[in-house]
Amino acid sequence: MKCEVVAVGTELLLGQIVDTNSSWIGEQLALVGIDSHFQTKVGDNWGRIKSVITQALDRSDAVIVCGGLGPTQDDITRDVIADIMGVPLERDEAIVEKIRTIFGGRGRPMPENNLRQADVPRGASIITEMPGTAPGLVCPIGDKMLYAVPGVPYEMQEMVLGTVLPDLVRRAGIAATIKSRTLRTWGDSESGLAEKLHDEFERLEREGGATIAFLASGMEGLKVRLTAKASSEAEADQILAEEEARVRTIIGPVVFGVDDDTMESVVLDLLKKQSLTLGLAESVTGGMIASRICDMPGASAVLRGAIVSYASEVKFDVLGVPEGPVVNEPTVRAMVEGVCRVLKADVGIAVTGVAGPGPQDGEEPGVVWMATSVDGEVHATRAKFPFDRNRMRQFTTITVLNALRLRLLARLGA
Amino acid sequence: MKCEVVAVGTELLLGQIVDTNSSWIGEQLALVGIDSHFQTKVGDNWGRIKSVITQALDRSDAVIVCGGLGPTQDDITRDVIADIMGVPLERDEAIVEKIRTIFGGRGRPMPENNLRQADVPRGASIITEMPGTAPGLVCPIGDKMLYAVPGVPYEMQEMVLGTVLPDLVRRAGIAATIKSRTLRTWGDSESGLAEKLHDEFERLEREGGATIAFLASGMEGLKVRLTAKASSEAEADQILAEEEARVRTIIGPVVFGVDDDTMESVVLDLLKKQSLTLGLAESVTGGMIASRICDMPGASAVLRGAIVSYASEVKFDVLGVPEGPVVNEPTVRAMVEGVCRVLKADVGIAVTGVAGPGPQDGEEPGVVWMATSVDGEVHATRAKFPFDRNRMRQFTTITVLNALRLRLLARLGA
Numbered sequence: 001m002k003c004e005v006v007a008v009g010t011e012l013l014l015g016q017i018v019d020t021n022s023s024w025i026g027e028q029l030a031l032v033g034i035d036s037h038f039q040t041k042v043g044d045n046w047g048r049i050k051s052v053i054t055q056a057l058d059r060s061d062a063v064i065v066c067g068g069l070g071p072t073q074d075d076i077t078r079d080v081i082a083d084i085m086g087v088p089l090e091r092d093e094a095i096v097e098k099i100r101t102i103f104g105g106r107g108r109p110m111p112e113n114n115l116r117q118a119d120v121p122r123g124a125s126i127i128t129e130m131p132g133t134a135p136g137l138v139c140p141i142g143d144k145m146l147y148a149v150p151g152v153p154y155e156m157q158e159m160v161l162g163t164v165l166p167d168l169v170r171r172a173g174i175a176a177t178i179k180s181r182t183l184r185t186w187g188d189s190e191s192g193l194a195e196k197l198h199d200e201f202e203r204l205e206r207e208g209g210a211t212i213a214f215l216a217s218g219m220e221g222l223k224v225r226l227t228a229k230a231s232s233e234a235e236a237d238q239i240l241a242e243e244e245a246r247v248r249t250i251i252g253p254v255v256f257g258v259d260d261d262t263m264e265s266v267v268l269d270l271l272k273k274q275s276l277t278l279g280l281a282e283s284v285t286g287g288m289i290a291s292r293i294c295d296m297p298g299a300s301a302v303l304r305g306a307i308v309s310y311a312s313e314v315k316f317d318v319l320g321v322p323e324g325p326v327v328n329e330p331t332v333r334a335m336v337e338g339v340c341r342v343l344k345a346d347v348g349i350a351v352t353g354v355a356g357p358g359p360q361d362g363e364e365p366g367v368v369w370m371a372t373s374v375d376g377e378v379h380a381t382r383a384k385f386p387f388d389r390n391r392m393r394q395f396t397t398i399t400v401l402n403a404l405r406l407r408l409l410a411r412l413g414a
Numbered sequence: 415m416k417c418e419v420v421a422v423g424t425e426l427l428l429g430q431i432v433d434t435n436s437s438w439i440g441e442q443l444a445l446v447g448i449d450s451h452f453q454t455k456v457g458d459n460w461g462r463i464k465s466v467i468t469q470a471l472d473r474s475d476a477v478i479v480c481g482g483l484g485p486t487q488d489d490i491t492r493d494v495i496a497d498i499m500g501v502p503l504e505r506d507e508a509i510v511e512k513i514r515t516i517f518g519g520r521g522r523p524m525p526e527n528n529l530r531q532a533d534v535p536r537g538a539s540i541i542t543e544m545p546g547t548a549p550g551l552v553c554p555i556g557d558k559m560l561y562a563v564p565g566v567p568y569e570m571q572e573m574v575l576g577t578v579l580p581d582l583v584r585r586a587g588i589a590a591t592i593k594s595r596t597l598r599t600w601g602d603s604e605s606g607l608a609e610k611l612h613d614e615f616e617r618l619e620r621e622g623g624a625t626i627a628f629l630a631s632g633m634e635g636l637k638v639r640l641t642a643k644a645s646s647e648a649e650a651d652q653i654l655a656e657e658e659a660r661v662r663t664i665i666g667p668v669v670f671g672v673d674d675d676t677m678e679s680v681v682l683d684l685l686k687k688q689s690l691t692l693g694l695a696e697s698v699t700g701g702m703i704a705s706r707i708c709d710m711p712g713a714s715a716v717l718r719g720a721i722v723s724y725a726s727e728v729k730f731d732v733l734g735v736p737e738g739p740v741v742n743e744p745t746v747r748a749m750v751e752g753v754c755r756v757l758k759a760d761v762g763i764a765v766t767g768v769a770g771p772g773p774q775d776g777e778e779p780g781v782v783w784m785a786t787s788v789d790g791e792v793h794a795t796r797a798k799f800p801f802d803r804n805r806m807r808q809f810t811t812i813t814v815l816n817a818l819r820l821r822l823l824a825r826l827g828a
Contacts, residue, residue, distance in 0.1 A: 012440075039455040040453070191528050195525045286705050288705040294698075294701065297769075300725070308720035310704075
């Protein structure tokens with residue numbers, strides 16, 4: 001069973017709205033095992049909408065058209081569908097009543113335009129869910145199916161989950177369950193991971209089972225997504241568990257979490273488990289590490305606070321760093337020791353570097369010194385990031401958190 | 415001139431990533447007056463990518479293909495393009511060198527796979543901007559143009575703005591200039607602004623000139639976008655200047671900046687102009703205010719630093735807040751006075767509040783106390799934000815920065 005998605009609306013082409021509907025529908029289709037090979041955005045133009053829908057019906061078994069069901073003159077999806085079906089539109093009096101009731105409930109007069117929304121192509125049926133004033137349509141066309149849903153996300157979602165997907169699954173006679181699991185990694189490139197997993201890719205291609213896909217996600221790391229298709233949920237879970245174990249054997253230490261884990265949630269959990277508190281001394285990251293950790297519920301059990309020592313004098317006065325140049329190993333060591341002392345924290349992180357645009361203390365923009373302190377023992381490393389100001393701060397944040405993660409794991413004896 | 419956009423990547427169809435690239439490109443095309451009638455997403459499949467690109471070249475003058483230029487086996491865009499052009503791929507040694515240099519700079523070994531990215535279809539040329547390891551391609555096909563750019567948004571954007579758009583505009587011989595200007599606002603709702611600007615909307619509809627559109631942008635505020643189409647750049651600028659003056663007369667004080675201004679850049683400029691330094695005491699925002707300010711080049715001239723006093727004891731010990739409950743007016747006042755003293759800052763900001771999930775000090779989640787200190791005079795206000803944890807922190811950040819902005823403007827006598 002193949003099902004395409006067509007999103008209608010000139011505002012989508014102009015970039016005034018991002019088309020999140022197609023992505024959402026694509027995800028739902030994938031979850032029930034229906035292939036979606038093409039997704040098309042088209043403007044509010046009769047000929048072009050008609051050509052896109054006709055082509056989609058031609059190469060797929062079903063099409064979900066999203067948008068263009070509203071009350072204005074621009075909204076021509078239902079007219080085009082009637083044209084494609086070669087039937088007239090007929091006004092549905094039950095829908096007219098529903099629309100009148102909705103307007104009555106809001107205490108607003110109903111513009112006559114709205115009655116256009118009650119027009120239904122002959123032979124089509126109405127989707128029973130109707131959270132707004134635009135009804136969705138189920139239109140059989142030969143042996144193909146065409147579904148029309150509004151572009152308003154919550155209206156669309158209610159109709160797709162309530163009517164469209166169940167109808168597609170029934171027609172497809174689908175028994176299979178599809179599940180996926182995402183391994184979150186940091187510390188290797190996409191091509192590096194691909195090379196390491198090359199044999200496993202080949203094995204999966206020969207023997208089947210799960211599939212593996214990479215997803216580069218900037219400072220969120222590189223995601224490795226495992227997907228399994230099976231006849232039951234339990235069997236899919238089993239396949240995923242086995243595949244995760246195999247992948248972890250190969251790329252082990254770069255995996256920092258699974259699914260919704262983030263680097264900061266993983267570090268926070270490790271600190272909580274070991275009843276350790278955290279203090280941060282941030283220069284070049286300027287509060288970004290603290291800000292990400294505070295975004296986690298439960299941060300208050302672990303985070304003492306942070307000293308954002310942007311001006312050198314704050315490093316000297318508040319953190320007790322000896323006066324002098326501040327982008328070097330002795331400074332980052334003094335910062336992390338200072339912040340543990342001032343904030344009474346068990347574990348510390350410190351970063352100092354050159355955000356640019358110019359060099360500082362003889363170092364080029366992009367140079368960062370990072371330190372972690374665990375049980376009073378300080379580790380410091382230097383890195384040079386070739387990114388712009390903001391990306392350099394983001395990569396510093398996740399790199400130093402990852403360094404702390406590895407030390408906390410080692411401390412646990414894991 | 416018609417230009418389509420084709421986004422390549424199975425992850426787009428599966429909804430693992432929302433295709434924001436097409437929207438962004440669509441917006442850029444619209445701004446220079448190039449029509450984009452279709453935008454298509456297609457998976458990593460040779461036959462389907464070929465059919466989509468071929469159809470796009472058939473019905474439009476130019477096509478921008480986005481994604482599938484990476485180093486892995488999935489990335490086949492350049493191979494398909496060579497197939498469509500009927501030419502072989504040739505390895506570009508200059509690109510090989512560039513890729514080696516990028517890997518060298520990161521201190522990582524370069525997997526051989528990456529060299530595939532240096533393969534160029536014969537007859538195509540390289541886009542000079544190359545922020546990542548994947549070069550973009552300019553491919554003439556008959557009298558049509560095909561551009562290939564990576565799917566990584568910042569790489570794509572740099573290439574589209576630097577090479578693709580200028581090339582399209584030149585080929586289209588576009589005479590009309592379309593320019594736009596965005597007024598950034600904070601402090602009024604979309605419907606509130608629409609009501610205030612109602613008469614101006616009606617005037618523009620009658621008399622023409624600029625157009626006005628709203629764009630709600632969360633913690634970036636509400637953008638009011640003015641667009642003018644004219645026969646010359648000077649004329650467009652003139653129309654925009656007049657329209658901006660009219661709109662400012664109507665909605666004046668909520669406008670905090672123009673175009674690329676952000677709340678933090680505007681506050682930073684006001685501080686710089688008055689030679690004032692800034693210190694921050696952040697509790698519930700957890701370093702977010704500092705982090706946003708540090709993202710601005712030149713922050714070091716103004717920002718002394720921040721004390722993220724997440725634990726109450728840090729408020730008492732480091733900032734000198736009297737012990738007791740910490741979500742109230744006396745605490746936020748003591749925090750802002752303390753941070754100005756400890757960091758030797760002229761101007762201070764302090765925030766303390768309840769991030770939730772539970773209540774604290776008798777206050778519900780969402781309650782925030784904010785204070786600003788200018789010339790030693792402290793103003794404090796209480797707010798209750800009905801948002802989730804992260805949005806509450808974001809709205810606190812921009813609200814307190816806006817409060818400081820208004821005080822700094824008043825101080826300037828503006």
